[in-house]
């Protein structure tokens with residue numbers, strides 16, 4: 001017969017395995033990938049979501065940055081790259097922004113600083129209501145709406 005002391009000892013769980021808790025750092029980006037032009041609001045929104053598991057990625061899933069912007073544009077019939085280079089001779093300021101003529105009430109601007117290519121391209125989206133400021137160099141861009149072109153004027 002076991003003594004009281006022995007029973008107590010047996011009741012205590014054996015050596016408790018020490019579980020090393022592994023800290024899993026969430027590297028998942030906090031951005032939302034733009035699926036339409038209207039959703040493009042930063043460089044991060046132009047990072048493709050990648051392929052769904054077990055599938056081959058499509059161009060749209062893989063494309064990032066400039067390429068993605070172009071693809072999104074194509075889906076909506078917008079051409080980006082027929083535009084003249086931006087004025088990079090100076091930095092726009094809030095008081096004296098770089099003014100961009102646009103048929104739309106917004107435009108996508110790829111800023112590389114002043115002089116041109118002094119920083120990696122930053123995609124900005126100035127609208128008629130709100131000028132955009134480059135995160136990298138602080139240059140300010142403003143939209144000057146020039147009305148809608150009429151290609152079917154008969």
Ligand SMILES: [Zn+2]
Pocket residue numbers: 111112113114119122134135136137138139
């Ligand atoms: Zn810039």
